Amino acid sequence: MGGGRRLALSFAVRSLRRRSALNILPSSSYAAIHLMDSNLCCRQSANCDVAPDQQIGLKERSRTTWAFTSVMSFSEAAMTKSLPPNAVLEEGPTTTTRAATPLTVSNNNPRVIFVLGGPGSGKGTQCARIVRDYGFEHLSAGDLLRAEINSGSGNGTMIQKMIEDGNIVPSEVTVRLLQKAMEKSKSDKFLIDGFPRSDENRAVFERVTGIVPEFILFFDVPMDEMERRILGRNQGRVDDNIETLKKRLKVFVESSLPVVKYYDAMGKVHKVNATTSVDDVFETIRPLFKQYEQKDSTVELVQGVTHKSDGPATLH
Ligand SMILES: Nc1ncnc2c1ncn2[C@@H]1O[C@H](COP(=O)(O)OP(=O)(O)OP(=O)(O)O)[C@@H](O)[C@H]1O
Ligand SMILES: Nc1ccn([C@H]2C[C@H](O)[C@@H](COP(=O)(O)O)O2)c(=O)n1
Numbered sequence: 001m002g003g004g005r006r007l008a009l010s011f012a013v014r015s016l017r018r019r020s021a022l023n024i025l026p027s028s029s030y031a032a033i034h035l036m037d038s039n040l041c042c043r044q045s046a047n048c049d050v051a052p053d054q055q056i057g058l059k060e061r062s063r064t065t066w067a068f069t070s071v072m073s074f075s076e077a078a079m080t081k082s083l084p085p086n087a088v089l090e091e092g093p094t095t096t097t098r099a100a101t102p103l104t105v106s107n108n109n110p111r112v113i114f115v116l117g118g119p120g121s122g123k124g125t126q127c128a129r130i131v132r133d134y135g136f137e138h139l140s141a142g143d144l145l146r147a148e149i150n151s152g153s154g155n156g157t158m159i160q161k162m163i164e165d166g167n168i169v170p171s172e173v174t175v176r177l178l179q180k181a182m183e184k185s186k187s188d189k190f191l192i193d194g195f196p197r198s199d200e201n202r203a204v205f206e207r208v209t210g211i212v213p214e215f216i217l218f219f220d221v222p223m224d225e226m227e228r229r230i231l232g233r234n235q236g237r238v239d240d241n242i243e244t245l246k247k248r249l250k251v252f253v254e255s256s257l258p259v260v261k262y263y264d265a266m267g268k269v270h271k272v273n274a275t276t277s278v279d280d281v282f283e284t285i286r287p288l289f290k291q292y293e294q295k296d297s298t299v300e301l302v303q304g305v306t307h308k309s310d311g312p313a314t315l316h
Helices: 003-021 027-046 052-065 074-079 085-089 123-134 141-150 156-164 171-184 199-209 223-231 242-265 278-303
Strands: 111-117 137-140 189-193 215-220 269-273
Touching (some): 111 123, 123 137, 137 141, 141 156, 141 171, 141 189, 215 278, 223 242, 242 269, 269 278
């Protein structure tokens, strides 16, 4: 990129940042800032006159100057490189007409459990069982993004491209979808599946919603088994092919595992060996939810609010 164009892009980013600080931008603009940052960052690296240690310096600088867009790792920035520059500025019907509103989740103290694991580790399969037996609302970040593509949203093309390339969609887009789904729901307890997939996902979710997860369920499955499951899934997903899978596994190791480590250091991770049968994995996690349900009923009784029966809390 020529110096003039880079300067113009930097100026545009700075201008959007100023407006974003005032919370007066439509949601797609936040995605635009993120991607313009990415473009700047990776184009600077592509010039090859920036030494690797200086590239890390770039990352650190952007972290300190503006945490929201730039917490992403340098490798994540490189992954957005193939995105056509004009795609990032696309404004869709859902974003241009809506006034910018502060992002808050309106449900009363929603309780959140994050369900993490690599592609094909069985997150969706187990979430369906947890919902069946323990009445959580299941929000799959991947499903919400696919629904956004199918809705004809202005962000659809960009999301589709990111998913086809095995990349992580800008956090502001995913967090807004999660937030909307939580607001729409009557539930106050959510299983959020496939999120946060990066440190940036986590930071934006925390900043925007103020929600701290109760715990994290992490399904541990070796790479070769995940590959076998994904390639045998047969649901017609555009990202269930060997090329995209390689990228998804790389992103999982480089961007998602650090999030698991982050929560592990806080003592919040329940790591589950998910290589056994679907039934066996569910029996392994069941006690966690029984315990959770018990805690739930105790809190309700103590608060003198409703409780589900006159007797003790139902145990499954
Ligand atoms: N314990 C298991 N043993 C064998 N196969 C399983 C097991 N759990 C799930 N599967 C199968 O593996 C495939 C992937 O499972 P699932 O869709 O639940 O994974 P996921 O973690 O949600 O994947 P993704 O992140 O790609 O959406 C499905 O075909 C599912 O039937
Ligand atoms: N937090 C997330 C969750 C998902 N995506 C994108 C990228 C994934 O490869 C794709 C499919 O998700 P899955 O159904 O496998 O959970 O959706 C993302 O960008 N950010």
